[in-house]
Amino acid sequence: MKEFEVYSSLRVPKNSKIIMRLDGRSFHSLARDLKLVKPYDENFYKVISEVCKDLFEEFSPIFVYTFSDEISLLFDKVPFDGRVEKLNSVVASFTASSFVMHYGVQFKKPPAFDSRIIPVTDGDIYNYFKWRQDECWRNCVNSHGISYLKSRYSNSEANDKIKGMNLSDVQELLFENGININHVETYKKRGIGIYRKNKKVVGFNKKENKNQTSYRSYVCADWEIPIFSEEFFNQLR
Numbered sequence: 001m002k003e004f005e006v007y008s009s010l011r012v013p014k015n016s017k018i019i020m021r022l023d024g025r026s027f028h029s030l031a032r033d034l035k036l037v038k039p040y041d042e043n044f045y046k047v048i049s050e051v052c053k054d055l056f057e058e059f060s061p062i063f064v065y066t067f068s069d070e071i072s073l074l075f076d077k078v079p080f081d082g083r084v085e086k087l088n089s090v091v092a093s094f095t096a097s098s099f100v101m102h103y104g105v106q107f108k109k110p111p112a113f114d115s116r117i118i119p120v121t122d123g124d125i126y127n128y129f130k131w132r133q134d135e136c137w138r139n140c141v142n143s144h145g146i147s148y149l150k151s152r153y154s155n156s157e158a159n160d161k162i163k164g165m166n167l168s169d170v171q172e173l174l175f176e177n178g179i180n181i182n183h184v185e186t187y188k189k190r191g192i193g194i195y196r197k198n199k200k201v202v203g204f205n206k207k208e209n210k211n212q213t214s215y216r217s218y219v220c221a222d223w224e225i226p227i228f229s230e231e232f233f234n235q236l237r
């Protein structure tokens with residue numbers, strides 16, 4: 001019967017780096033069920049950030065990036081020998097379990113994440129994450145815009161109004177009404193990144209009878225992530 005498992009030999013291209021992107025399934029309904037704060041629920045972001053740390057510890061990507069209900073992982077060494085079925089199923093189910101564990105509440109329906117694999121060359125990495133960070137920014141502007149409009153109009157009027165506006169129209173509308181979108185918290189505008197940073201450690205070297213500086217790496221969930229640049233990705237190990 002083994003020959004019926006026709007997808008089991010599917011592997012990502014050899015020696016290729018990959019990005020995996022996970023996205024919460026029907027989180028629009030989950031947000032309603034959990035009564036998440038609109039437009040941004042800080043507790044939800046704390047949970048997703050913990051999920052990203054779990055993913056980092058478990059599968060050793062070199063970078064994890066999240067905003068809204070999506071998580072992107074960048075791998076230079078691909079787990080499971082690059083087997084596509086293993087990667088998609090194990091990483092997605094691990095993500096959902098971690099999400100449930102960190103949330104610690106009763107859900108109406110079991111949360112799930114979809115998963116996809118994107119093989120990338122070094123030259124694609126910055127472009128990919130810039131694309132997602134631009135989407136995070138669009139999301140930030142639009143979600144503040146719709147929240148503002150819903151505070152003034154009915155839901156359907158608010159939805160109609162935002163449909164006819166481009167991003168700068170929404171920014172303008174918010175600004176005219178006392179909301180400078182540039183001043184909201186960084187994680188809302190740029191997302192959250194999880195990666196290794198170096199920490200300076202000063203220890204005493206007894207043999208040489210003097211202080212000695214060394215660097216130890218640690219996993220950091222960066223809620224003050226910069227606007228992505230090529231350099232940011234060149235520095236990742």
Ligand SMILES: Nc1nc2c(ncn2[C@@H]2O[C@H](COP(=O)(O)OP(=O)(O)OP(=O)(O)O)[C@@H](O)[C@H]2O)c(=O)[nH]1
Binds near residue numbers: 069
């Ligand atoms: N209230 C609230 N909702 C959030 C927050 N973050 C994410 N969401 C919800 O998550 C949804 C994510 O968008 P999508 O992934 O496009 O929608 P989805 O319902 O998950 O649909 P599929 O991914 O296609 O299954 C948003 O539309 C919001 O409803 C938050 O901080 N607060």
Ligand SMILES: [Mg+2]
Binds near residue numbers: 025027028069
């Ligand atoms: Mg989703």
